[in-house]
Amino acid sequence: QHAATRASGPRMKADKVVAVSKANPSFTVTLPSNATTGFSWFMTRCNHKLITPEGASYIAPKNTKMVGAPGHMQWRFKVTPLGLSVPRVMKIVLVYARPWQPMATARHYRIAVVSQ
Numbered sequence: 001q002h003a004a005t006r007a008s009g010p011r012m013k014a015d016k017v018v019a020v021s022k023a024n025p026s027f028t029v030t031l032p033s034n035a036t037t038g039f040s041w042f043m044t045r046c047n048h049k050l051i052t053p054e055g056a057s058y059i060a061p062k063n064t065k066m067v068g069a070p071g072h073m074q075w076r077f078k079v080t081p082l083g084l085s086v087p088r089v090m091k092i093v094l095v096y097a098r099p100w101q102p103m104a105t106a107r108h109y110r111i112a113v114v115s116q
Contacts, residue, residue, distance in 0.1 A: 014112035021116050025079040026054070029111060031094065033058065034070035038098045041073045041109075045093035050083035051113060077113075084115050 018027045031041055035058065046053060054076040061069040075094065083090060090113040097106035 014110050016109070017112045017114060019114050019116060020079045020084070022084050025084060027077055027113070029075045029077070029092075029094070029109075030059070030072050031075075031096070031109060032070055033073040033096070034068070036068040038100075039096050040099070041075070041094050041096055042099075043075075043092065044095050044103070045091055046077075047083075047090060050080055050088075050090050051092065052078045052080055054078050079113065079115060083113075086115075088115050089113070090115070 016029065018029075020027060033039070033041060041056070043053060056073060056075045059072040059074055061071045077092070079090070092111040092113065094109045094111070095103060095106040096109070097103055
């Protein structure tokens with residue numbers, strides 16, 4: 001079992017594990033997205049004292065002639081000096097949902113950020 005999965009607890013299995021360091025504190029996460037369906041990615045968990053979300057932007061599909069074609073959402077993060085002060089596993093959870101529907105039906109994407 002990966003250390004990030006164990007350290008995150010039994011209820012959180014990471015979909016992605018990202019390693020960061022003082023030399024490389026920033027990282028991006030790119031996820032499929034299709035705004036024409038009403039779905040969007042929302043951040044529901046992130047300790048802002050340890051990780052700073054620096055932005056999120058939609059990347060349109062290359063074939064723009066297709067109406068409703070899916071694109072990607074790119075999230076940018078930077079681990080703070082406090083997050084890098086000791087080796088630790090930090091968690092981010094993003095959900096793909098329609099804002100007017102219950103979050104219980106949303107798709108969850110879990111990221112384990114490991115500082116070294």
